Amino acid sequence: MTLEEKAGQLFHAMLMMNADGTPVTETDGSILPFTTPELIEGRSLTHFNLLGSYGAREMATWQNAVQEMAAGTRLGIPVTLSTDPRHSFTDNVGASFNAGAFSAWPEAIGLAAIGDPELVFEFADIVRREYLSVGFRVALHPQIDLATEPRWARQSATFGSDAKLTGELVQAYVRGLQGEELGAGSVSAMVKHFPGGGPQKDGEDPHFAHGKEQIYPGGMREHHLEPFKAAIAAGCAQMMPYYGQPIGTDWEEVGFGFNKGVVTGLLREELGFQGIVCTDWGLLSDSVIFGESHPARAWGLEHLSTAERAARSLEAGSDQFGGEQCPEVIVELVRSGRVPESRIDESVRRLLREKFVLGLFENPYVDPDAAAETVGRADFAAAGAAAQRRSLTVLTNTGRFLPLSGRPKLYVKDVDEAVAAAYGDLVSDPAEADLAVLRLRTPHEPRTNVFESFFHSGSLAFAEPELAEILALLDAVPTLVCINLERAAVIPEIAEHAAALIADYGASDAALLDVAFGRAAAEGRLPFELPRSMAAVEASRPDVPNDTADPVFPHGHGLTLSS
Template structure:
């Protein structure tokens, strides 16, 4: 096409808005539409591995070859590094060539935004695999998650990537859902604070973060992937929306992705209420809304709210969905629809303006722009691995301990390390890790390091480094039911002084594992024959440490009383094995806390600890008790921590005021501790049924042996707001109960405060954070 046409849009001395409007005013309809699509180029070896997702071929029926797709430019490039095992140099060559072709094919030389997945680290070959999102929740440490996200962002930015499709802010309502591992847990405040930290970290490296999935995806009927969501609007407004609003207002996130599931029949990809009224008009969002892959096609083929792809595209862009991913389909028809007066050009311009604004801010319209790629970048550097180790260590939760832990390596005796997770490093990673997401499709042994591409010591490897006398039997697989080798594992336990039994999940996609996207379950019994394995080992009488490495909580009520200790890990990543060995042997202190409760029984799942009185144990009205075995926030230390001195600054609080609430925690043991001090509240009486208790804030407190620290929480009345009978957000006068303790089920300190004044409407921006001060 020759030299690109230049103009004010290339002038960095002008404002972003001036540059965007100048360029928008010069573009044809086809050039505008080109900015709202993407291209996903499948290499030959990728296509040979089969579909990325079910119905992919049907959803991709309108896909054009790359050369035709980019004739007037391109908005995005989909996963250049993330869908096949390429080196940085190979991916860089491909990305440079594609960007050059795109720039040469449009009049203005506009490049495309390159996006990748980054939920458990950069989803690229031989990149660091960090703990998955549920493990972030277990750290209760926003500063650490921000540090991790910044490291991920730097690696992505070094390879020419502009946008990451993370974090996931879905609030878990049923742990049988396969994507629980991708969430941060069941509490909106923990999700909001940790997701906001992730957003800040990723965007500090110049990579746009993407909140997903807006909204309600994790509350699907029967916990089935993509199933309809039927919940009251109040639950949506007060529980599901909260973390999204926090990450948007507090984190200034650059992008949001829609949910697949319909909300009471309304498809989010076509919901003006969600994508415009709430996101933009109520919350003031200025970034882009990107489609979850093929969700525009879903409007016709799955939701059936559109007769064809033209109508699907018109519905989506009119609702506020700016960019169609993973490739352009129905959006290609938008230029013709404007010409035929079926779509106002102003609607098209609105979305194009948002895309161009991002590109200007990213410096992509500067003269001479080309991808900045450091081909020498080490995507699994020593610094990354050390950071992954710290996150893994802080994410492991000690659920029970009768004094067996920590193990003394010099006196541990004979240790039988049993179970299918012990020597399979894939069990340390989530479904969006590159080894499980991509490499699992290739024949075993195709890639180095046991086929997973990066060095990943197993639990067995790590324990053998620390303990002198270790034997091993797998006992059974994870995915299939096979109990043939359980007797051998039980014999090994009987001959040992201690048994460490490792059970849990193997993450996969669409039924290829026991956890992950499309890997939903009927109940919360351990997969395969693992329950039988645990029972057989316990029957030997050998003291048993149960280690659960999983993507969701599993019911442990039938075995917990007989275990000497129980440790829960949520896919702790490539350094998970060494981190677990560190915890078991006392090299580090157990500091993780449950971001989601562990159930007692496999059926009758609770909907989470945040429930009104009728959602709690009904004391005989129903024979089913939803009380968890281990509640939200639970986690033990190797030391003893006591709570004293609950203080309220005032007995009354104006409905628009603030108050300080404090307590003192004491480490009375002989080892250091990191206590997660948790502040809960309950609305004693309200015009609608309210949760019995809900987390208001938390603080991670480092305590040396014998040390005490005072934790003071600054609480604004906005934090007590809820949707009233008419769905208006209000702060209502009345008594608020307050509790402080180590978990939702253990709250030794209590008080109450009287909210005074007239009922106050809370419109517009509000206080979303309850900060803590520690002295």
């Protein structure tokens, strides 16, 4: 391999596709700076994650076209395709995609609410089969940070605040994706975000400079490592360090992707991880996202050049740079003597070995007809729908309001009327209703930056006049409230006034109404506590699980409905 070909392996860039399944051959640079041929043929890249939601047949067709393009290069190294989670309800271009054509399941936090490792294995095995059919060979998940800071934006993709349960579920997840050992039928699991991305200062996210600090005032740093030990024991193939910059510890105060004490000292030497380490996206280069400028997430090393940041990350022990496409930087580092070529060879061996183990060199192509039959298959969809129902968590049920019966006059808000009409007679005025069904989402503070607006942060409490409007409905008619807990909502008044209160973590209207009318059983238990006030949240320690004073509902709370 030439140095340029080696350097190309060290980058895991983003691609989009045309809706008809053809590769992108023209770009205005507003979202992605390079076309697909420029990255594969011009820059020797062979690792990509796909942005956006598309049809199954089209994804498989596109995957084959990309592989044909790679086969036409000098070495013909096959492409490894990855994806963020795409089996649930969250659509955040920086973290996940909604299910679209794939089977729809609750978010990972909902799987934690059920707490069943066998179900998580079934879920991951279905993900594996759907991914394989369209050509995804690396899952940029599971995310096993502990949800210890109630305001943090990334909690819905975690398994909650319980380290022991998270460890059990990640082991089932890794086995479901990879099998007993990595092979031709596997999807490689890139576990994230080492060494645990939950304890963010003020709950802000380190995608952004104001959220870069990770702190441990409760002294529970080791506690956040427990799920990662379990993932390594299960044989996870890849690991992604987070952006966070540790403050006030004995670790160097630089982002984890640059942190030799964390990546080499802790992950590789102490914990014995021998797989691929891929940085989180955008550590080296400034970028423009949705027309707005974002600095490289090189926290603690902002003053360094792109090349110096790359050298620091390689010295830390990283093998690959996520979301970057600048192999010329690596070439220059080697030719200048700053980084020895032997260090590049070490990472390239890991990266190419996985391609061989996954069987990509033998056959990188997929069958579009089989993909169309596999993705969203009826039994996969039914399993996901059943999990949605099981994950629902009944928090209150005043006077045994639930289960509902008969065919009541229903007033619904933020519920699909076409779905609700199968359960009752709809009315447009709450005064005419026997009962109401209201769906809510955890509050958040709007952020003016477009990309940051996808990361729901800040206050967890409903502000006026919205809260008054909600309570007025609850006082006017007996109301079932269902709140989506992407974070730990502060809802003491709603809990007091609702006839019944249910938490969801990604569930359809039909799933909710089936549980409300006793047609399905809700089994969920809260995967984190629900605080009583924002003052209690602000006084809690971000590294300590369930640390707010006098929560409205404790971790593990959930009622069982009787017929």
